[in-house]
């Protein structure tokens with residue numbers, strides 16, 4: 001029981017380890033209720049280390065035996081306190097033999113070694129290895145591993161670990177063994193083992209160098225018809241990294257294993273990636289277009305970690321974004337390249353920025369705000385955040401914006417030349433980028449050190465006589481907990497100027513000779529003015545093209561200018577952005593009307609711009625879809641000083657309804673014209689058509705009339721893929737259609753055997769407009785519901801608390817009471833998952849007093865529990881601070 005305030009760990013306190021490790025040998029006798037682990041570690045003194053105390057960490061492991069250099073270690077020769085085992089004055093050369101006993105079947109935290117559906121899996125990042133054995137479980141201690149697995153042959157016919165299979169055979173007593181050896185040094189967080197009844201799809205491929213590699217995707221029996229897309233994505237990832245970065249797979253064998261119980265998306269264990277089934281299994285019957293795209297992205301992400309994360313790893317966990325930000329950037333670029341078209345790349349960019357704004361901006365403005373490289377944490381698991389991942393990726397992207405693709409590649413090459421095989425810091429990455437491009441990037445460090453989303457305010461002045469156009473940029477950093485004042489960032493601001501016909505003007509800036517149509521202004525001071533010459537007419541500026549920096553841009557556009565940009569900007573991102581700004585203005589005005597009790601009304605201008613976009617056959621359907629999608633309720637919320645979820649919901653719904661009314665004929669045309677015929681394929685062009693068609697259906701659904709009900713029903717009945725089926729079902733679920741209940745029931749019975757589809761069924765209902773807390777409680781009683789399976793818990797509880805703001809923020813506070821209950825119930829099972837849910841009330845201080853007080857009470861209720869995990873305690877303490 002922990003009732004004290006958990007202690008923080010500080011980045012400034014980093015000290016190198018007392019000893020390095022050369023080799024680790026492990027033997028596992030796998031048994032769900034009593035697994036024995038024998039570990040032999042060969043240490044050698046690190047002369048740069050500060051002292052001789054050998055420090056090992058353990059968590060909920062029973063220490064059976066401890067031997068040093070061949071002799072049992074006397075109790076007085078070591079200290080064991082709160083999971084830390086210290087051997088003071090250890091010799092230079094130490095061989096430790098450790099035997100531990102663990103209970104995988106009781107492990108509901110899904111960290112360390114656990115059982116899922118009768119099979120064994122491990123999860124060691126960040127600090128799960130210490131749940132297997134006592135170990136210097138820190139990423140800068142790297143070692144070569146040899147692993148012997150022994151288990152019942154009938155129950156666990158497949159035995160996998162990192163690296164190469166050296167030997168396997170029978171043990172005679174119904175048990176068998178497999179011996180694995182990983183030729184590469186790695187930190188303990190990349191260790192993995194899998195044992196169970198699994199089958200695989202495999203393929204031999206030839207790498208760029210001519211070497212052969214064996215690729216495998218392992219799943220439970222019955223899922224072999226769902227591995228094709230993951231395998232194809234893996235092969236594409238391998239090819240892409242060879243081509244774009246000259247990085248080749250360094251192993252003879254690369255495995256992906258799918259598991260139904262998993263805390264996160266997937267894990268990049270060396271040569272043995274372990275994946276949440278959600279990011280592996282797909283066929284047209286069960287997976288949507290978004291699922292297909294996510295699988296490709298996550299398979300890519302984990303594969304790319306093999307270089308950015310595994311070959312070069314993190315010195316300490318404060319450097320987490322070194323591998324995550326960089327690897328997200330790489331997977332984003334991979335996905336964009338896989339689509340291939342300019343318009344497809346832009347849509348991908350827009351999707352990524354959407355995530356940033358919807359999730360990361362609020363985080364960066366809330367109580368858990370932290371820099372891309374945090375200064376301290378209590379529980380590292382709480383720092384696998386959108387800031388580390390998505391903002392981290394934006395920071396990496398800025399190097400590419402500043403230096404171009406070639407310059408970025410030079411920096412990457414130098415990074416690997418210098419650091420292959422090492423555990424390094426974000427500074428090392430920045431230095432490689434700086435040195436490879438001959439630039440001083442000292443100021444750029446602030447992107448790693450300062451939290452909060454910076455604002456850039458722009459003003460312009462056109463001088464018709466001198467033909468000059470002045471652009472003044474002023475930056476200000478948002479103050480965040482513990483960082484009131486911010487020093488100026490180096491912000492790349494990509495800019496173009498449009499003439500009266502909407503064409504890009506050639507730009508003359510400074511004394512540069514060439515006249516590009518897009519320039520990257522480097523904003524370094526708090527305020528800077530840039531002068532464009534030879535500007536023959538007053539332009540409309542297109543600022544922050546392609547979202548060149550993770551900032552909030554303020555510029556006083558008129559509605560007419562926004563409509564103009566939406567119609568003409570050559571930069572597809574800013575075309576989209578202009579539409580979003582126009583829509584946001586309407587949404588905020590409508591929200592205010594709703595709050596004051598006035599009748600909601602909106603002018604025709606937005607509908608006209610939307611109509612032009614919807615009917616522009618020159619535009620890619622995928623782009624049209626994203627352009628017509630209104631900002632999410634949570635994004636509107638961030639624009640308000642005091643958040644009023646009910647008013648926002650009313651405003652957004654009203655705007656959708658009025659757009660549907662005025663665009664009805666065009667929406668029906670778009671619906672008809674974008675039908676995709678023939679067998680299902682998840683390619684970007686087909687997916688884009690489906691997206692536009694389904695967006696049209698979803699708008700039309702707002703009309704809630706019989707003609708539209710029939711359309712939904714027909715689409716549901718005729719769907720040959722999950723994308724169309726889910727959209728139709730969601731539309732029905734949000735309507736008063738007669739077939740609503742029957743469709744939900746039929747969907748359930750058709751897909752009862754597919755857990756990932758049942759997750760969708762729960763999640764769709766959790767987010768439906770009609771679903772209140774009572775309805776969620778009822779769904780929790782459904783026999784298919786379980787709190788123990790993270791995907792299932794997320795599908796219902798998280799979807800409701802985070803994805804249904806209108807109902808979750810019910811004015812009676814019932815949503816918050818439900819939230820508190822679920823955080824506590826989950827925390828008893830799985831602290832990591834509970835701590836994620838605990839974040840749902842992060843922004844409580846921003847709400848109107850009536851809601852705020854009820855949120856505060858719910859937070860207090862959780863805080864007052866006497867048995868909180870460190871994970872949840874940190875989140876709640878910071879929320880209340």
Ligand code: PHE
Pocket residue numbers: 123125126263264265266267268301302324384
């Ligand atoms: N390192 C994993 C990834 O980003 C995420 C992860 C973290 C998975 C912790 C499990 C536990 O790819």
Ligand code: ZN
Pocket residue numbers: 301305323324327
């Ligand atoms: Zn990652």
